[in-house]
Amino acid sequence: MSENIVWHETTITKEERQEKKGHKSSILWFTGLSGSGKSTLANAVEKELHKRNVHTYVLDGDNVRHGLNKGLGFSEEDRKENIRRIGEVGKLFVDAGVITLTAFISPFRQDRDNVRAILEEGEFIEIFVDAPLATCESRDPKGLYEKARAGVIPNFTGISSPYEQPENPELTINTAELTIEQSVEKIVQYLVVNGYVR
Numbered sequence: 690m691s692e693n694i695v696w697h698e699t700t701i702t703k704e705e706r707q708e709k710k711g712h713k714s715s716i717l718w719f720t721g722l723s724g725s726g727k728s729t730l731a732n733a734v735e736k737e738l739h740k741r742n743v744h745t746y747v748l749d750g751d752n753v754r755h756g757l758n759k760g761l762g763f764s765e766e767d768r769k770e771n772i773r774r775i776g777e778v779g780k781l782f783v784d785a786g787v788i789t790l791t792a793f794i795s796p797f798r799q800d801r802d803n804v805r806a807i808l809e810e811g812e813f814i815e816i817f818v819d820a821p822l823a824t825c826e827s828r829d830p831k832g833l834y835e836k837a838r839a840g841v842i843p844n845f846t847g848i849s850s851p852y853e854q855p856e857n858p859e860l861t862i863n864t865a866e867l868t869i870e871q872s873v874e875k876i877v878q879y880l881v882v883n884g885y886v887r
């Protein structure tokens with residue numbers, strides 16, 4: 690089937706879109722345990738970038754699973770498909786010139802590396818939101834760890850399903866040590882120093 694589908698080049702290029710917006714586009718890929726702070730940081734960084742007139746969009750685990758990825762569960766296979774689709778959607782946003790922030794546990798290294806591989810050099814910024822399991826569990830913002838410990842939720846990341854830490858992330862943010870403000874500052878600085886935004 691797919692051999693009958695031909696790729697069309699767009700008239701307006703990604704570079705022209707970036708030029709017009711005045712900044713580069715990329716994915717800030719937050720990865721980490723549930724409760725590590727992915728959503729909190731993605732939204733706080735977006736707020737800061739928005740203030741600086743950067744075009745941004747947050748793709749969040751819980752929200753995407755209500756729509757685009759409705760029907761996918763938490764088996765290894767479903768998580769893989771979840772991340773593959775987010776990667777493809779993220780790539781479209783990057784083509785549109787947007788700095789995209791994604792907040793998914795994305796526990797498997799290979800799945801994250803697959804997303805990196807479909808993007809161009811420098812477009813995938815992996816941010817390891819590193820907080821010890823004990824910290825995440827004590828935060829338990831949605832009460833899910835309690836349920837997972839009680840055996841009510843199977844395959845729960847960190848408890849009964851693995852989390853593979855990034856080996857060479859562009860950034861590591863330890864949210865047990867840094868405040869939200871310090872974390873945002875570190876991420877925005879990375880974008881400024883590396884020429885993504887002014």
Ligand SMILES: Nc1ncnc2c1ncn2[C@@H]1O[C@H](COP(=O)(O)OS(=O)(=O)O)[C@@H](OP(=O)(O)O)[C@H]1O
Nearest residue numbers: 723724750763768771793794795796843844845846
């Ligand atoms: N079994 C299991 N394991 C982990 N997480 C679970 C599970 N069941 C439900 N939840 C809730 O779903 C959110 C994680 O979805 P993601 O799409 O980020 O997961 S994954 O990347 O496909 O692994 C996760 O959200 P965050 O807490 O924001 O990470 C949980 O609220």
Ligand SMILES: Nc1ncnc2c1ncn2[C@@H]1O[C@H](COP(=O)(O)OP(=O)(O)O)[C@@H](O)[C@H]1O
Nearest residue numbers: 723724725726727728729828830864867868869
């Ligand atoms: N330094 C920090 N960075 C991020 N979140 C923090 C920090 N300290 C405490 N928190 C709290 O931890 C919780 C993290 O939840 P959330 O952002 O939903 O995590 P995740 O998206 O990784 O599941 C929030 O209630 C947040 O207020």
